[in-house]
Amino acid sequence: MKESESPGQVRAVLGCTVLLALFAVDFYFDVRERDLFSWMDPYQYFDFARGVMEGNEVFDRFEIPSIYPFFVMPLLSGGATVPAALWINVLAVPILFYALHRLARELEFETPSSVIGLLVLSSPMLVGLSRSLYVEFVLSALFALAFAFWLQFLKRMDIRSAVVFGVAFVIAFMTKLTLPVFMILPVAGAAIGHLAMKAPRSAANLLAAAGIPIVIATAIHVVIFAPSLGYYFTVASTSLPFMFLMGPVDWFSWTSATYYFREIGETFLFLLTPFLGLAAWFAGPAVRRFDLGQLASPRAAIWLWLLSPVLILILHPLKEPRHVAASIVPAVLLVVAGIEGISNPRVKRAALACAVVLAGMQYLAVTQGIIEAPYFLDRSLHYKELRGQMLTTDTRRLYDPSPEPVHAQHWNFNQNVAIAGFASNEALSLVWQGFPGVVFDLDTFDDPVGHFDDVPYERFEDLFFLAGINSYNRRCGWHGYQSTLSREAVVANAEILILNDEGTGEILRQFPNHKHFASIAREQGTIHLLRSTTPTEPYRALYAREFLRRHPKLDDEETKVVGIEILLTALLDGDPALVEATRREFGLHQDTTPPLRNIYWIAGYPRLIELTTMLPVD
Incomplete structure (x- = not known):
């Protein structure tokens, strides 16, 4: 040596x-x-x-x-x-x-x-x-x-x-x-x-x-x-x-x-x-x-x-x-x-x-948050408190029959949620917490790089993933977005808005049709929760109907895939009239064979789908 x-x-x-x-x-x-x-x-x-x-x-x-x-x-x-x-x-x-x-x-x-x-x-x-x-x-x-x-x-x-x-x-x-x-x-x-x-x-x-x-x-x-x-x-x-x-x-x-x-x-x-x-x-x-x-x-x-x-x-x-x-x-x-x-x-x-x-x-x-890096997340999102505020202000008894852990997934599924003002990795965290509910990150709409609707409307898929992939790509620095619904449709039908305010308060004034119901202080800002004051349509149903409009000659098997998405939404929302109307429209009966093409691939969906057989719909 x-x-x-x-x-x-x-x-x-x-x-x-x-x-x-x-x-x-x-x-x-x-x-x-x-x-x-x-x-x-x-x-x-x-x-x-x-x-x-x-x-x-x-x-x-x-x-x-x-x-x-x-x-x-x-x-x-x-x-x-x-x-x-x-x-x-x-x-x-x-x-x-x-x-x-x-x-x-x-x-x-x-x-x-x-x-x-x-x-x-x-x-x-x-x-x-x-x-x-x-x-x-x-x-x-x-x-x-x-x-x-x-x-x-x-x-x-x-x-x-x-x-x-x-x-x-x-x-x-x-x-x-x-x-x-x-x-x-x-x-x-x-x-x-x-x-x-x-x-x-x-x-x-x-x-x-x-x-x-x-x-x-x-x-x-x-x-x-x-x-x-x-x-x-x-x-x-x-x-x-x-x-x-x-x-x-x-x-x-x-x-x-x-x-x-x-x-x-x-x-x-x-x-x-x-x-x-x-x-x-x-x-x-x-x-x-x-x-x-x-x-x-x-x-x-x-x-x-x-x-x-x-x-x-x-x-x-x-x-x-x-x-x-x-x-x-x-x-x-x-x-x-x-x-x-x-x-x-x-x-x-x-x-x-x-x-x-x-x-x-x-x-x-x-x-220090001056630049964003893929995967970097350094603050609490206070999600337990956020979720508590959202649940306590939802007075519907619809979810009472749902056992845990399906209860939480049932509630999530029925929510139309939009978020704004969060760093990209924080936004993705909220998207995943919302599963299987659809969560749109409004900041992806504001990014001018590119929005494309050819893939989402070429083949019908799970809207949770189609909306979430935009936040996923944004946090990786890739700004090419898959467009399913317009920003206007997302905001108009958002039952809950989760907004990150860095201190100006300006973000609250952008949504006049939503009423503020809770705020949670966090490091370097405040998270605001707003609830819609007007009737809304489920994001999944909006995407499904738009897909059918763009494909008037869709084959029977693919039509069944879209119809079951609308039916699942109606069943979990506890709307018996819509359930019956959807079954008639798409020829779906209680003993209908499931479609060959499964779009519900993420773990958690099977239990949720099984829950629909136990829920009262009349």
């Missing part, structure tokens, strides 16, 4: 410890009052972890093929709360720092690993993911660790490096089964490089070292978690047509092809993006002198790590920023490589100092 290595390691440990402490303190103040997650996936992880802890779930029956809930589970032993679960992200930071330290050593960087850690943690995408229960923050740390030992294996070709890489990769792979897309190009590049150097045995060793962990992890999943493997052939894939609505709809468009490349600049690096250009500039001479053997180098592996998911996932129509989040680490490593490529020591130090300042600025910009 060199004499300088020990003090350097001490400084790295001290620097990373200080950085971890600062991050943890800021994290604590951001999440201590959190009461909601923002969408379905975090609740699936949370509810399963809590269910296993309480003995209500069987450990091998999780519907998503992931071991992630088992990481979260110990954190819930002191109380199953949102803040408690989110601390899994802080626990992943030391793993991330250790991985960065090893990566920096393999790449022979001079920059302290604590500085690299600061640059990584400043990524707007990672800041957002650190405040959510999506798997990708932890996955980024686990895969960075695996890749550090992959680089070590590239250099040494030893069994120890291969085994440690394999163990780390198996854990990461079992955390998320799409992980191999991050390894395809690095492995292929390294194998091609060794073949070009006339080292076929080394190429074979590389393929074995990468392939064996995949086989092992897959075998474990097949044996232990077999019921969950269907997830990637249904919801997570594209067998459900409306999953295409996440991100650009036109699969083969330029916008879709460049989606993840834009994310590198917008949410991976943001203010640090020019330094990635610097890395590309310094890589220019090597590219001009390129030979295939260079693909086996550690620097090439980092470039291929960044590009592998960005290029491969172009072919997948469902696009979302977090799907490539594990490539934030190589993007930052290339930023550091670009800075270290500067030959003048003073300029190099100035560039590194500039990068550190910019990193601090963008971290603060996200955490």
Whole structure:
């Protein structure tokens, strides 16, 4: 060991410890009052972890093929709360720092690993993911660790490096089964490089070292978690047509092809993006002198790590920023490589100092709400109090026969809700809390980027999802909206408005046909609740009728799908006259065979539909 290595390691440990402490303190103040997650996936992880802890779930029956809930589970032993679960992200930071330290050593960087850690943690995408229960923050740390030992294996070709890489990769792979897309190009590049150097045995060793962990992890999943493997052939894939609505709809468009490349600049690096250009500039001479053997180098592996998911996932129509989040680490490593490529020591130090300042600025910009980052949520929405106010002012006895937990879903289903003034991640949280009721985010109507009605009116679908996907895409930074109802129709038929007022009071004056009935103070503002003073029509019925108007020659089977949506709405609203009229109009009787095409795919709908057989409708 060199004499300088020990003090350097001490400084790295001290620097990373200080950085971890600062991050943890800021994290604590951001999440201590959190009461909601923002969408379905975090609740699936949370509810399963809590269910296993309480003995209500069987450990091998999780519907998503992931071991992630088992990481979260110990954190819930002191109380199953949102803040408690989110601390899994802080626990992943030391793993991330250790991985960065090893990566920096393999790449022979001079920059302290604590500085690299600061640059990584400043990524707007990672800041957002650190405040959510999506798997990708932890996955980024686990895969960075695996890749550090992959680089070590590239250099040494030893069994120890291969085994440690394999163990780390198996854990990461079992955390998320799409992980191999991050390894395809690095492995292929390294194998091609060794073949070009006339080292076929080394190429074979590389393929074995990468392939064996995949086989092992897959075998474990097949044996232990077999019921969950269907997830990637249904919801997570594209067998459900409306999953295409996440991100650009036109699969083969330029916008879709460049989606993840834009994310590198917008949410991976943001203010640090020019330094990635610097890395590309310094890589220019090597590219001009390129030979295939260079693909086996550690620097090439980092470039291929960044590009592998960005290029491969172009072919997948469902696009979302977090799907490539594990490539934030190589993007930052290339930023550091670009800075270290500067030959003048003073300029190099100035560039590194500039990068550190910019990193601090963008971290603060996200955490202080100056800019929005995907998945970032740092305030309580006081939803328990909000819901209590909405329920106590609804005097109808319609919901009394509904048992829990269907009672809450029954009430939600019957509500027309519109929201406005919320940050995008807050808005999505409210949309999900409203399930299966339809919740429209009025701010998506005000976004001038684009509204399209061809998809919603080409094929009839669940309006909860069609309305919610707009908020989902908005929080991911994608502003292309699926138009079902006009803003005027949404506002006119909103039974409840939930408005976030940052202090001006102007937002209340925009809705003269709604009466204010409650306010809830929150950090940096007030949430107002308004109820309609005029009769309303269910959003679902409005969409269904408009769909029928646009398709006067709809075939019988599809007409039945639309008719059952109208019938379900009437049944749950307790309107016997409308129930009978709908049955006559669409030829639907109590023993009618359900339509072959199911639009009620989200868990919770089956119990609600079963409830309709028990409700009195006359």
